[in-house]
Amino acid sequence: MPHKIIRKLTDNSLSRDLYPLGAGYYKHAVGHRMERLQHDDHLLIYCLEGKGKIRVNQKNIAVNSGDLVALPRGAAHQYASSQNFPWTIYWCHFDGELADDFVNHLQIPLHKPVIHLGLHSNLVGEFEALLEARHSSYHLNAFINAANQLRQILTHVALLQPLVRSQDADSFDLEKVHSLMQAHIHEQLNIDTLASSVNLSKFHFIKRYKDATGTTPINHFIQLKIERACHLLDISTRTIAEVAFMVGYDDAYYFSRIFKKVMGISPTQYRKLQVGAWSYKSFKQDSSTR
Template identity: 25%
Template sequence: MKRLLIVDDEQIVREGLHAILLKNFPELEIEEAKNGKIALEKADSFMPDLVLMDIKMPGMNGLETIQKMKEKNQNSKFIMISAYAEFEYAQSAMKLGVNDYLLKPSKASEVVQTVSKVINKIKEERRSQQESIIQQYALQKALTIVETDVVTQLLFDHVHEVHLDELVELLGTPMTNEKFVISVLLPQNSENLYAEIKQRARKIGNTWVGALYGRQIPIIVFRQKADSFRHQAITLAREILSVSREREGWFIGIGNVCDSLEYIRQSYQESLIATKNTSLPVKYRFYSDIPLEDKRIDGYNPKKLENQFFDQIRNGQWQNIIKEVSELIGFFENKGVQVIEAQQRVLELLWIASRVLNEMGIAPETPLYSFQINDFRQLRSETNQLLNQMWQSHIEYHNQVEDDTIKQIRQYIIDHSHEEISLDSIAQKYELSPIYISKLFKEQLGVNYITFLTECRLEKAKKLMLNPDKSLKEITFEVGYQDPNYFSKVFRRTVGASPTEYRKSLLGAKV
């Protein structure tokens, strides 16, 4: 129900307008005021949508009253009523945002026509505001999906140059030149804490929170210039750890700072390596704080080898892995390294392999040597057995994914591309790791997941463009985008022309 306030010092005018409006707009709730002061008092509680305001009144005139009303309620609309037709009144009124102007005496038809026009404007604005609220909600929901997909692309090497810039722009996070990654390791069966962790991360600073992989959550953190790296990271780690009083099973690894998103993957891998020893009393650790070995071994670069291991495990290069680990054991033997030290160094690599398999959705047994290693022959034999067990876990997991699973996922994306879908949501539906789905998608279909999703959406957009009655804004929402500017940018970079240009050529060719 719309609320209308009539303000005029002449009672006969107020009663006449009231009768005309009530007859023609029975849905209106109407109040009256005989001067500006009473009008202001009524406006505070009545909150009128529309005010019919006389210009000339004793005390506070109509223009002054409007000015004070608008200070309290910017949404009210105003129609000026006066026996004076001087231009300066109308000019002053328009500056105040008055929507229309009536002269005394006005015919009933003129009053109805003028009020009807403004009421329709109020209805249209409210409809537009409601649509905007719905679209903003949908955009915020979509941004959460965009955020996890961007993190997945950056950290697991699925970056596509056509989309990354636009996705980063769409997220709107104030980016800084320096950034780093923290990896949050959760206790078992604590997936319900994900939303709270995400909220805590955003509370502390500019972050992108990735999806939950196994028991770990990767978070990209943008450096704050006003704070030191260590203080910012520790503050964030403590805030996340405060989600639960129980610290058992929790641990946070913190990677080094890098100055480009291209190298963010290395910071992520460092953050994972920093979680190797979760038994520390303080439940977070910087990669840079991992102590160097007391005894250096010439020709052995553990950090380089660890980073290489990440890629080989993700790509399933098990034969290379077994060969290189065997060569590493031989290297230690030739260098005269004690067996117990060589065993510890190899075990750290096996731990990395286990953690990477876990993030892919594979749950191998914890790599442990079954007995005390006495010589390098035993170390080589036991290590090969542990690596083969991991390889077998990888094979079994891969075999669970039937040949037609990716085809099913492909069809699902085609059918639901207009909806808010992401790697994470698809992974939950098919009970697979999002990283693993992305890997299989590229291997079996030869195209990146997000590229395929974009192609599906743009193909639908092209078909909808054949209908001249549909606006480009409508098409944007119908194909699954929540921001017309983002849709336009992706369309131009993928198709080579803006949506408007493409549509003109399309409709021109059809004609």
């Protein structure tokens, strides 16, 4: 990226926290290789096809389709595309006042800066949107948009990582657990049933689940129920008691308490909010006084 644009991004309050220094897309990059003894920014590489390798801390690490490489500043490194199966990659060098925080948020260890995210169409689309700035004729607004697209990419990667960790863990299929929750959204579901679905004890299941998602399985199940309840309140004229029953609560009063704990407002207030009889400003004020 032109130095003039980088200076403007550094000075702009909408982009100074995080901005790209350069980004690109290399298709079947035969002979692509790089060595940096001095690395003073951050680098992302997302491999879509083919293979490559990276050397960091005197260790060679294979890079395959679906892998993401995250190299923080200060990490001397070498990398190269495979001669027989050259990689196709997106790449982005970036910096900013909060760049270190965004990289630390990924929690990718320096001794193993390659994680297998898999191929995600949304993530590919975000990299494509980042690269749209190339066609902007150097209009600053396009590069501010690119800077915030980079923020989207990094936070999206952080969101995908718990799923990756759960897939790597033996005997723990997070998708299976969530599918079971969805199938029983209209009733109650206990921890023992969820744990047995993935062949774990209750204790180890709760620990694995919280490590992978940051919350407990029961809290997530309640969240799914309330999301379903919101949908039913949006699309129907069913009573609160009927909606409660449809998401597994026989007691409408207890359901309303759970709903308010999650949403910050009661089911009645939520319905008024959706038809304009209650304002978002009231919602904000009511939530702040809880």
